[in-house]
Amino acid sequence: MRRWLLTSIATIIAGFYLFPVYWMYVSALKVSDELNASPPTLIPHAPTLAAFRWIFERENIGQFMTNSVIQSASVTALTLVLATGAAYSLARKKSLWMDAVLVGVMLSQVLPPPLLVTPMFVIFRQLGLINTQLAVILATTTKTLPFAIIMLRTTFAQVPVDLEDAARVDGSSRTVAFLRVTLPLARVGYIVVGALVFLLAYGEFVYPVSLLNKKALQPATVGLYGFVGADYSDWGNAMAFAAVFVTPVIIVFMLLQRRIVSGLTAGALK
């Protein structure tokens, strides 16, 4: 009995906490009269997709979303390729140098992008990379790479060295042992880290808004900012834009929820 009472309290807490997300979706479905109605309606009386049509036809959200996906996919690929070698070495090789690198990686993880963006803007300008997607990809990777190294290092540390050694006694080289034994065992770690890196890059705002001023190259975060950054009052369209942008994030999270939770706690505290 008491246990079910706790379950109903939990339902209320979760419902209360997630109300803003719910409100985003229902606001996107309302006609503007209903949006401004007092008292506000919890469930739209006359749901409409007009706001969604508007952002696809007039705001060109498709272009923004394409740019977001191109940039975050590139960041994810670059991050995982670079992080693999570093994370594996840091997990397997113990030395003073490795320790120093690990501390360096942890420190670079904490630097806030708004504080790095000024020098990055100047450096990319000197390299002639302003207004290229490459600049955003390179800049965003500075945020995701330390995170991926730390998380994958924990993953590799959990793969028993004995298994690799056994494979090498059987005559395979270190590369083959890594590809045949270690990588398959680290599969789940890669899925979680890959997903989190993608989501981090997908939500990145400071670098694209500072390094790109061509609308055709901007990701959806910058598009959404254009909507709500000013004293914008057309909340139906703004919420539709936010909903389209964020729904993939919510789906990925739902699919990987359990694994993300355990990966996060292991990576952040160990």
Added chain:
Amino acid sequence: MNDHRRHLDRALDSEAIWPLMVGFSALYLAFFVGYPVIYNLMMSVQEVTLANIGTVIRPFVGLDNYWKLIDDPLFPIVFQNTLFFVIGNVVLQFLGGLALALFFQQPFPGASFFRGLILAGWILPPLVIGAVWKWLLASDNGVINYALRGLGLVSGPIYWISDPATSLVGVTLANIWFGVPFNMILLAAGLASLPQDMYEAAALDGAGSIRRFFALTLPMLRPTMYALLALSTIYTMRAFDLIWTMTHGGPVDSSNIFPVWSYHLSFELFDFGGGAAVSTMMLVVVFLVALIYVRSVRAERLS
């Protein structure tokens, strides 16, 4: 062909492979993080304008950029705002996260499911959180004002983010909402790792649950707490996106904090030297907090 393959294998098997594999990432971070940090330091003691931004050799002005900032009437305001924002966030996120972690620690059907649902708030991009909260806090049709009026707590609408008296509270509320799940999940992991037998012994000795919390849980949770408090301080200092979306630091700088000020100086006033000086001051603070974090994490790993 086979010979090449064997050479490659031997090269990959040698000890020289370790520094090489770390090397790519280390070089990347050195060039795109280390170099900007040093470059930032350099710009903060130079006079940087739009005209000389393309070169590296610029007039050296010593600490003038710093003195100008400290003499700026905005400095004490931004300082106070940052203090309020960081302390408000770190403390309330922690308390909220701890309350939720303790609640979900009880065994009941669906506990981990609901806890996972709440984590969804943390995974959302800050831009979306800023947009949604700006709408929730809207003065005329905002649902929060409506709820407060319905409960009889206020008589007229609160102009949350367009009123200098409340804008900082508005952005702080939104950021607390964002940070609570992360605190909850890390504290839940900390709670789960505490040895259960001590609780049983304490219960046998007649210690009540409140007594057990203060005498056992809090002291044993201390390493997790230090790491978490350091991490959320660091994360809170990055809350640029959310404030930029909701208020732009305004109205009249009432929600302006250091990262916002730095960005405003560099990208809107083109005072790159000033922006770099603000960044450098912030970097010093972040580094100090980060050292606490690194130390506490490493201490925990050794224990």
